[in-house]
Amino acid sequence: MSHRVVITGAGTINALGHDVPATLEAMREGRCGIGPLDIRDVERLAVKIGGQVTGYDEHAHFNRQQISLYDRFTQFTLLAAREALGQAGLSFSGDMADRSGVVLGTSGGGLNTQDENYRAVYEEGKNRVHPFIVPKLMNNAAASHVSMEWNLRGPSFTVATACASSNHAMGQAYQMIRSGMADVMITGGSESMLCFGGVKAWEGLRVMSKDACRPFSATRNGMVQGEGAGIFVFERLDHAKKRGAEILAEVAGFAMSSDASDIVMPSKQGAARAIAGALRDGGIDRGQVGYINAHGTGTAANDKTECAAVADVFGAQADKLMLSSTKSMHGHLIGGTGAVELLACIMALRDGVIAPTIGYEEFDPECALDVVPNEAREARVEVALSNAFAFGGLNAVLALKKAP
Amino acid sequence: MSDAIADKVIAIIAEQAMLEPSDVKSEHTLEDLGIDSLGLVESIFAIEEAFDISVPFNANDPSASDFDISSVRSIIDAVAKLVKDQS
Numbered sequence: 001m002s003h004r005v006v007i008t009g010a011g012t013i014n015a016l017g018h019d020v021p022a023t024l025e026a027m028r029e030g031r032c033g034i035g036p037l038d039i040r041d042v043e044r045l046a047v048k049i050g051g052q053v054t055g056y057d058e059h060a061h062f063n064r065q066q067i068s069l070y071d072r073f074t075q076f077t078l079l080a081a082r083e084a085l086g087q088a089g090l091s092f093s094g095d096m097a098d099r100s101g102v103v104l105g106t107s108g109g110g111l112n113t114q115d116e117n118y119r120a121v122y123e124e125g126k127n128r129v130h131p132f133i134v135p136k137l138m139n140n141a142a143a144s145h146v147s148m149e150w151n152l153r154g155p156s157f158t159v160a161t162a163c164a165s166s167n168h169a170m171g172q173a174y175q176m177i178r179s180g181m182a183d184v185m186i187t188g189g190s191e192s193m194l195c196f197g198g199v200k201a202w203e204g205l206r207v208m209s210k211d212a213c214r215p216f217s218a219t220r221n222g223m224v225q226g227e228g229a230g231i232f233v234f235e236r237l238d239h240a241k242k243r244g245a246e247i248l249a250e251v252a253g254f255a256m257s258s259d260a261s262d263i264v265m266p267s268k269q270g271a272a273r274a275i276a277g278a279l280r281d282g283g284i285d286r287g288q289v290g291y292i293n294a295h296g297t298g299t300a301a302n303d304k305t306e307c308a309a310v311a312d313v314f315g316a317q318a319d320k321l322m323l324s325s326t327k328s329m330h331g332h333l334i335g336g337t338g339a340v341e342l343l344a345c346i347m348a349l350r351d352g353v354i355a356p357t358i359g360y361e362e363f364d365p366e367c368a369l370d371v372v373p374n375e376a377r378e379a380r381v382e383v384a385l386s387n388a389f390a391f392g393g394l395n396a397v398l399a400l401k402k403a404p
Numbered sequence: 405m406s407d408a409i410a411d412k413v414i415a416i417i418a419e420q421a422m423l424e425p426s427d428v429k430s431e432h433t434l435e436d437l438g439i440d441s442l443g444l445v446e447s448i449f450a451i452e453e454a455f456d457i458s459v460p461f462n463a464n465d466p467s468a469s470d471f472d473i474s475s476v477r478s479i480i481d482a483v484a485k486l487v488k489d490q491s
Contacts, residue, residue, distance in 0.1 A: 204449065207464060
């Protein structure tokens, strides 16, 4: 028994906007959400830029008791979930609550909470921390709070596969509905690593850019971190149809692979197996794919490897499809990145607008695909893919189709 | 002074390559010594700690920075220059 799965709600908060309409408008305009970091001790960082959520006041959304339990990554999750569930128009009780769950991706979890409290005990010499630090920092806190707020009592957990966390999470949600294990799944991911310790750790690897994220450009010099969340309502097609829900897109295929080779260097073969696997899983012909939202981190290694993998899978068709990296605008949300990037796939399918790769300056023969440089483009797209290739060599690719 | 710098740099590289310092020659490249990109980043970190300097190096474009990593000799020279500039 295999069920079709559709998306009936979407929500986000990220550097481009505090909701989906603002984010999509920024993507259409090719606006950059990356700017100077406004965090404590920024003067001690070598990397001083990021895709930070600005104009954000936690007290405008949550009360004092909630803030004592919600790390920034949980707050982002709940705000995005409010938008997504509001759009889906669902409430959960009885059997339906038991057959609905939450699978979210994050890599760092409550990293801001860890950072603040390590600082308190190590730097400030305090011997006591707030009693809720553990439930606030744990990686599954966001998923648990979503399940509590909306009474989702089915399968719920958190996936941590670094930069592929959200895609792995959404793949799980998809497979649960497809297999009949659940009727509705809240899924996506969240990340908030823009704190002193979070950025300092990334600096050490020397893959960060100090000025901009320029995926696929010969002048690219590294990744830029972002933060935020993307949350979606995945629902069984007949369930959505029966209640007359508006369908944003169909989730049509998913595949995962492991490079089994290197802890940081990407592999063309591993990426290609995940891309080809998603097409096979969805029974999708290569020629149907019009757009790929790339992993496109803006590092030397990722971008050329990803282009080679796409060329491998698509052969001559690779020249006909568009591939863009919206990380150039919102930064790399690490465990939340695939979720925010899925919005670009939905925009391509639904609105016929392809988000650009901004910051593109110079052609790189090792990235010789149509990367939609600098300006959004109108195009009719039937199938869109979203790539995520994580440190650790863990890959996850989703395929979306136009709403049936 | 520069001999002391050379010895220290060689010791760091040798440790990374899991070799005796006497087996590391100045004409060796990091590749000759079996040091990969992660090993390089770790070596640079160790150099920064040992000499209390900041090495301009971006793994995305190793050739773009002034810090020449093409051989053990070039690394020693680059470190010596950074140490000198600092004093």
